[in-house]
Amino acid sequence: MPTTRIPKQAQQLPNDSRVKELRAALDRDPFNINVRLMLAAALENSGRQPEAVKVLQDTIEKARRNLGVTYCTLGSALMKASRPDEALRHFDTAIELDPSNSSFYLSNKAAALNKIGLADKAKALYQDLLGRGDLAKETRRIVASNLKELK
Secondary structure, eight states: OOOOOOOHHHHTSOHHHHHHHHHHHHHHOTTOHHHHHHHHHHHHHTTOHHHHHHHHHHHHHHOSSOHHHHHHHHHHHHHHTTOHHHHHHHHHHHHHHOGGGHHHHHHHHHHHHHHTTOHHHHHHHHHHHHHOSOOOHHHHHHHHHHHHHHO
């Protein structure tokens, strides 16, 4: 599979130019998941949430690997678009497809549960996560902070 290099200057462009560069890179390598994720982030940063969600949905259809990360990123984009019910499904799919990162995906799921009014379930999930030994340091910090906010 060919690799697509994103010019360093594309990393520093204003968002509209960055979106244009990333779309060009994606045209050269349509199966490059990293470019798709960067494009979705650039669209999101430009306030073009519906386009970002569409790019992430297309990414899932084209992805051959990193599906868990892609579903989680789509769930996060849906959370930002105030669509936590939909986000929950994508976090569950990420957990199913990529159990090695389940702690991170579960912390996102707990945030979605809280957003739809299921704070007790979110709190229980955060507490379960803190009891696990496989949490990355940053995920542990986020989970502890989110749990504090629920109290």
